[in-house]
Amino acid sequence: FCSQQEHAYPADELMPLTCRGRVRGQEPSRGDVDDALGKFSLTLIDTLDTLVVLNKTKEFEEAVKKVIKDVNLDNDIVVSVFETNIRVLGGLLGGHSVAIMLKEKGEYMQWYNGELLHMAKELGYKLLPAFNTTSGLPYPRVNLKFGVRHPEARTGTESDTCTACAGTLILEFAALSRFTGTSIFEEYARKALDFIWEKRQRSSNLVGVTINIHTGDWVRKDSGVGAGIDSYYEYLLKAYVLLGDDSFLERFNTHYDAIMRYISQPPLLLDVHIHKPMLNARTWMDSLLAFFPGLQVLKGDIRPAIETHEMLYQVIKKHNFLPEAFTTDFRVHWAQHPLRPEFAESTYFLYKATGDPYYLEVGKTLIENLNKYARVPCGFAAMKDVRTGSHEDRMDSFFLAEMFKYLYLLFADKEDMIFDIEDYIFTTEAHLLPLWLSTTNQTISKKNTSTEYTELDDSNFDWTCPNTQILFPNDPMFAQSIREPLKNVVDKSCPRGISRAEESLGSGPKPPLRARDFMASNPEHLEILKKMGVSLIHLKDGRVQLVQHAVQAASSLDAEDGLRFMQEMIELSSQQQKEQQLPPRAVQIVSHPFFGRVVLTAGPAQFGMDLSKHKAGTRGFVATIKPYNGCSEITNPEAVKEKIALMQRGQCMFAEKARNIQKAGAIGGIVIDDNEGSSSDTAPLFQMAGDGKNTDDITIPMLFLFNKEGNIILDAIREYEAVEVLLSDKAKDRATIFKGKMIPNYIFDSNLEMENMDQKSSENDSHKPNSEEAPSESQDAGAISEEPEGGGESSGVGDPDPLSPASTDSASVSMADEDPHTSGHTEASALEPACTPGDSQPQEQNTQTEAKAHWDSKAQPMESILADWNEDIEAFEMMEKDEL
Numbered sequence: 001f002c003s004q005q006e007h008a009y010p011a012d013e014l015m016p017l018t019c020r021g022r023v024r025g026q027e028p029s030r031g032d033v034d035d036a037l038g039k040f041s042l043t044l045i046d047t048l049d050t051l052v053v054l055n056k057t058k059e060f061e062e063a064v065k066k067v068i069k070d071v072n073l074d075n076d077i078v079v080s081v082f083e084t085n086i087r088v089l090g091g092l093l094g095g096h097s098v099a100i101m102l103k104e105k106g107e108y109m110q111w112y113n114g115e116l117l118h119m120a121k122e123l124g125y126k127l128l129p130a131f132n133t134t135s136g137l138p139y140p141r142v143n144l145k146f147g148v149r150h151p152e153a154r155t156g157t158e159s160d161t162c163t164a165c166a167g168t169l170i171l172e173f174a175a176l177s178r179f180t181g182t183s184i185f186e187e188y189a190r191k192a193l194d195f196i197w198e199k200r201q202r203s204s205n206l207v208g209v210t211i212n213i214h215t216g217d218w219v220r221k222d223s224g225v226g227a228g229i230d231s232y233y234e235y236l237l238k239a240y241v242l243l244g245d246d247s248f249l250e251r252f253n254t255h256y257d258a259i260m261r262y263i264s265q266p267p268l269l270l271d272v273h274i275h276k277p278m279l280n281a282r283t284w285m286d287s288l289l290a291f292f293p294g295l296q297v298l299k300g301d302i303r304p305a306i307e308t309h310e311m312l313y314q315v316i317k318k319h320n321f322l323p324e325a326f327t328t329d330f331r332v333h334w335a336q337h338p339l340r341p342e343f344a345e346s347t348y349f350l351y352k353a354t355g356d357p358y359y360l361e362v363g364k365t366l367i368e369n370l371n372k373y374a375r376v377p378c379g380f381a382a383m384k385d386v387r388t389g390s391h392e393d394r395m396d397s398f399f400l401a402e403m404f405k406y407l408y409l410l411f412a413d414k415e416d417m418i419f420d421i422e423d424y425i426f427t428t429e430a431h432l433l434p435l436w437l438s439t440t441n442q443t444i445s446k447k448n449t450s451t452e453y454t455e456l457d458d459s460n461f462d463w464t465c466p467n468t469q470i471l472f473p474n475d476p477m478f479a480q481s482i483r484e485p486l487k488n489v490v491d492k493s494c495p496r497g498i499s500r501a502e503e504s505l506g507s508g509p510k511p512p513l514r515a516r517d518f519m520a521s522n523p524e525h526l527e528i529l530k531k532m533g534v535s536l537i538h539l540k541d542g543r544v545q546l547v548q549h550a551v552q553a554a555s556s557l558d559a560e561d562g563l564r565f566m567q568e569m570i571e572l573s574s575q576q577q578k579e580q581q582l583p584p585r586a587v588q589i590v591s592h593p594f595f596g597r598v599v600l601t602a603g604p605a606q607f608g609m610d611l612s613k614h615k616a617g618t619r620g621f622v623a624t625i626k627p628y629n630g631c632s633e634i635t636n637p638e639a640v641k642e643k644i645a646l647m648q649r650g651q652c653m654f655a656e657k658a659r660n661i662q663k664a665g666a667i668g669g670i671v672i673d674d675n676e677g678s679s680s681d682t683a684p685l686f687q688m689a690g691d692g693k694n695t696d697d698i699t700i701p702m703l704f705l706f707n708k709e710g711n712i713i714l715d716a717i718r719e720y721e722a723v724e725v726l727l728s729d730k731a732k733d734r735a736t737i738f739k740g741k742m743i744p745n746y747i748f749d750s751n752l753e754m755e756n757m758d759q760k761s762s763e764n765d766s767h768k769p770n771s772e773e774a775p776s777e778s779q780d781a782g783a784i785s786e787e788p789e790g791g792g793e794s795s796g797v798g799d800p801d802p803l804s805p806a807s808t809d810s811a812s813v814s815m816a817d818e819d820p821h822t823s824g825h826t827e828a829s830a831l832e833p834a835c836t837p838g839d840s841q842p843q844e845q846n847t848q849t850e851a852k853a854h855w856d857s858k859a860q861p862m863e864s865i866l867a868d869w870n871e872d873i874e875a876f877e878m879m880e881k882d883e884l
Contacts, residue, residue, distance in 0.1 A: 004043050004047075007021065013037065013394070019378040024037040024039060035080035039072070039077055040071050041066075045067060045091035046091045048067070048095030049094035052419075053408060053421070054404065057108045060098070064112070064115075064116065073126060075144050078155045079143075081165065082162075082164065082168060084123070087397055087429055089120055091431060094431030097433060100112070117180065124173070124176050128185075129142060129147030129148045130142040135216050136194070137192050139161070140161040160210045160211065161210065162209060163196060164229055164230055166211070167192065167196050167236075168231040168232060169188075169192060171238060171427050178440045195216065198216075204223075206255070223271060226269070226289035234295050236252035236255065240252065256299065266304055267486055284326060285326060285328070287324050287325065287343075289342075290342035290345075291428075293309040293346040294342075297349040297353045305349075307486060310483045312346075313365075315490055323335055338394060339374060339382050341430070344410070348363075351410055354478070356479045358483070359410070360411065372733055374391075382396070387730065388731060389731035391599065423436075512531075512558075514568065515568035515571075518565075532548070532554075533549050534546055534548045535548075548565075585703050588726040589713070589724070590725065590726050591720070593720070595737075600709045600712060602704055603704035604704075606695075607658065607698045608699065608702045615728075616728075617727050619725070619727070620725070622713060622725055623666075625646065625647050625666075628648045629657075631656060633660060634660055644670060644725060646710075647669065647671055654702065657671065659697070668702070668727050670704075674707070683706060
């Protein structure tokens with residue numbers, strides 16, 4: 001929070017790697033994700049009630065004054081109705097709720113006169129134009145200044161919205177109506193909910209992911225409890241709790257019965273088709289469903305909540321974080337993790353319901369992983385790839401709004417709280433709305449038309465809140481008995497690739513050419529292809545395309561052989577891709593002043609040392625070679641010997657560069673892209689291929705960095721001269737990097753495994769994505785052969801891309817060396833950002849303690865210790881000045 005205020009305010013979000021604010025329009029567009037940004041100091045508003053939960057009342061009072069003084073809601077900018085409602089409107093209402101509570105207590109906020117509520121009402125009116133549809137479902141986006149249909153609005157042409165986007169409004173809109181006495185907000189939100197309920201699939205009682213806002217037709221007819229639907233179900237139950245309207249509970253119960261009947265496959269929650277609910281719609285789950293165990297606790301159905309939560313925890317233990325999506329056999333499907341709080345939310349609710357200390361251990365694991373892998377100099381950075389530990393320059397507002405709130409509440413005792421949290425209900429963004437709103441300004445008549453709802457035989461549907469004495473009948477081991485069968489559920493589902501069955505050999509004639517034997521450079525093979533009606537086309541980008549036209553074959557039998565060949569090629573391509581799934585590698589800067597915090601995700605090579613088989617990796621100082629392209633004998637071998645060579649991509653094959661630097665005595669190589677400005681954020685990572693010759697003579701590791709990531713190392717050389725890096729299969733924690741070396745506590749503060757280390761308590765005051773956001777899948781690393789600039793073509797037949805199915809008329813196959821792989825430059829976990837200069841004192845004391853402990857355990861020359869010590873203190877002082 002301090003970093004946000006110091007480096008980013010008044011921007012909407014903090015960019016924790018570069019220590020600056022994210023301002024929409026000034027940074028490269030991230031698509032729908034940016035719809036949450038409205039130039040209204042998003043993170044500050046979203047964090048208001050978190051400050052009070054963490055007993056930061058003085059900071060809260062100052063933050064409220066900032067919001068009142070600085071925030072402008074009348075911006076000409078198009079924002080998401082859903083995100084603006086839950087984050088900004090919810091943040092203002094949550095801030096107002098705790099402000100009036102503090103004012104009543106008499107010590108703080110005595111000057112407060114409902115200013116946040118006035119801003120909330122202004123924002124509510126700015127969102128109302130989105131509801132100008134025949135159905136009552138809101139448009140997904142609205143212009144804060146011009147509404148929807150104004151000529152300058154630049155929105156209003158959309159026809160679809162997600163179910164959660166339209167169904168996650170009732171808490172904030174009803175609270176706004178109850179606080180202000182203006183009923184129109186609650187009316188509009190109720191109308192949207194009523195319409196979704198009417199359009200549910202009547203036979204299954206399920207709803208789809210996206211719906212047409214004009215006709216009410218389901219656009220995406222898959223149904224689950226994750227992205228796109230999640231908070232719709234949450235708000236039905238919570239609307240009953242907050243507003244006391246029986247119809248909301250009846251609707252929730254009807255949906256919940258369908259969820260447990262069709263979607264719940266303990267411990268999994270799998271999407272199904274709303275018209276054919278016995279048919280799974282996909283074989284993977286997204287991370288947003290992690291909220292569902294918490295909702296089940298609120299509903300009182302504890303057993304499946306424990307089961308699903310335990311499964312998710314096992315996935316986290318495998319990957320350190322919950323991947324954005326993972327398969328039913330627990331492999332990574334989408335590798336990102338934007339520090340989502342849903343699992344922490346469910347952990348808190350399960351602990352509240354069971355009192356089982358096991359969930360405190362779960363919370364401890366979450367905190368340790370955040371400190372160890374996500375902490376960076378200016379906050380906490382989202383994980384770009386949980387498999388490599390690489391970061392993204394992103395810290396969403398929900399991280400402060402939800403994650404720290406739920407983790408603090410998980411460990412807080414009653415005396416740690418300045419108010420009773422049980423007097424409030426959490427919105428989906430964890431904002432606090434007081435329960436007394438249920439009896440205030442009731443302008444909406446409650447209908448109880450029970451005949452509209454299905455009669456359900458379920459004892460949990462009683463009109464009372466769950467009683468823990470019934471849920472846990474005098475058995476403190478109840479939760480453990482449910483978890484026990486699931487403790488190895490992830491490890492038992494090893495992510496092994498399914499080997500293709502051997503092709504059965506028939507008694508018919510032998511095919512003239514098998515796909516596995518084909519070589520694009522063999523003239524005889526090309527002649528056979530021509531006879532079978534298959535032509536070979538060299539594309540400009542180096543790929544080779546095969547196209548079959550049956551009418552061009554020499555005979556009908558040859559056409560059949562051609563079709564069989566194309567089908568074999570498709571299968572071969574798919575199989576080779578599975579066999580060559582190589583994760584990206586890591587380049588970690590370990591020298592002063594980085595000390596392992598900066599991690600750059602790199603592309604691997606098909607030749608040289610396989611870093612996945614050498615867990616220690618290769619460590620050394622870097623040196624720039626001459627000539628920089630590495631395509632001829634190295635002229636500065638004395639500078640390269642026993643170092644990791646830096647070179648530029650282009651003008652010769654990757655393998656040739658590797659041989660030249662190996663001959664000069666280098667212990668490794670990093671190839672930097674020559675395409676100015678290229679970045680893993682915008683270009684797919686690839687695997688460097690050989691030159692078609694035997695590459696067994698290359699024994700050093702070779703990695704590839706895009707231009708943007710490579711420049712980070714080059715800039716470090718210019719500033720610090722001696723730069724040491726570690727080449728490895730994935731980022732190492734600092735305990736591994738500096739094993740046996742004395743380093744100060746402030747560098748090691750996030751390594752919670754060191755028992756002799758003073759634990760620093762963090763005072764950082766610390767979602768729902770746009771449902772239409774679909775992170776790009778990142779699993780395979782393809783290969784690309786580097787070519788001389790003068791020309792030449794690389795067929796890449798040995799590593800083809802997925803091929804299009806062949807038909808009897810014609811078929812085409814594209815074989816490429818390149819395959820997308822998401823990657824990025826990152827900074828690994830680092831010291832906690834300081835709010836005040838005074839924080840440096842205990843860190844220096846820890847440095848002295850650490851030095852003394854190390855001196856006792858292993859003798860070192862005093863001069864060496866003092867030199868290391870001074871260097872580390874100098875590094876700390878530089879970080880204090882934010883020069884990193």
